[in-house]
Amino acid sequence: MRLRRTRGRDPLGLRRVLSDRLLPALVAAMALLAALTLAGARGAGGLVARWEGGAATALTLQLPHGAGTDRALAALDALPEVAEARLADPARLKALLRPWLGEVPTIPLPQIIELRLARLPSDAAALTARIAAAVPGATVEAHGVWVARLLALARSLEAIALAVLLLVAGIATAVVAVAVRAGIAARREAIAILHALGATDGDIAARFARRVALLVGIGALGGTLVAAPVLAAFADLAAPLLGGRAGAGPLDLPWAVLPWADLALLPPAAALIGWVTAQLTLRRWLRRLP
Incomplete structure (x- = not known):
């Protein structure tokens, strides 16, 4: 039996067990850290290139x-x-x-x-x-x-930033896994009944994965939007170190120098992490059912 995908239907009650506030808020905080870390890595790389050649x-x-x-x-x-x-x-x-x-x-x-x-x-x-x-x-x-010593320091900071980025991704995966397990525990009986009636593992896992991916993507988007003005302010402070000039005021921030391509990848990357984590977590639990 395949679960119907009628818009507005929620046979597993996921809107109640997978909160649309707590999980996005946690992911938003981690996305903010990831954006700051990613920009820090890019900034350290830019300093290395400038100092090394100048x-x-x-x-x-x-x-x-x-x-x-x-x-x-x-x-x-x-x-x-x-x-x-x-x-x-x-x-x-x-x-x-x-x-x-x-x-x-x-x-x-x-x-x-x-x-x-x-x-x-x-x-x-x-x-x-x-x-x-x-x-x-x-x-x-x-x-x-x-x-040369500053170059070594900048390269070390760049490596540390990338390590922190991987750590944030790992923590985000763990948070999503915990949220999915909490949702499974809350809807255990409903999932078991649908599974006994013939619903496939893929359909049940897809329901969870879509909900988790949506919440995680929204949270990551919010964290990225919050990070943008913070990064612009940091870029304004660092402009003299990169041969530029600081802005005259808050409205004169160097928005163009932000790593927009990297920032744009954060929400879909977070949604993908949430989708994969939910799929793996739920399918592993479903395999234990009789």
Whole structure:
């Protein structure tokens, strides 16, 4: 016997036993955590890409005032590790010093040469020593050493975020399984009667699965919608770290930079998890019936 799918009929009473408030609320909270974690992983990946191709390969060379810069630039260009060497603009240096020293027109400033490496060195100390030997009297500031540590931290955060995302998915599966078992316990007699009358395992499981998938999908959609403005605010705070500018106010948030494709996948992915979990849980219980 196949259960009739007439709209509005609920022969198993699932609308009463599978609450349309508690389960969606729990899933919404987990979807919010998943959205934040997913965006955090994407953000860490973006920082890794930016630092790895930019600041990690940047060095600064300081020469005493009046030292010949042409010879230093020629020596630096001859090094295979150096992709670009250029003299820093004195006006920009004065602008950087102005907040601390004010106007400094008469103070002799050192000569600053900015270096861009061809790639991140495996031994930063050895490269710094070779650059210092090529330009005697120069002081080398290897920013890449610290950025390399930041890269390792960002990669660790990215891996942790993905692990947390898997953990959230596992907890969501457990919550759905518990809700389905509670529904089975509440409607045990009705399920047994329908099963004895000839209802197939697939029909009974489909009833539960559709109801669970609907509730889980609605909850995940709500959690994702709540997460969107939170993520936009975080993106606004992180904009200076990624080379952008923070917004002027709450209405000027960087909505376009949010991982909309990933966020759009959360509700259907959650609904699929709920559907599969309900199917497996109910079919396993039905196999024990005589």
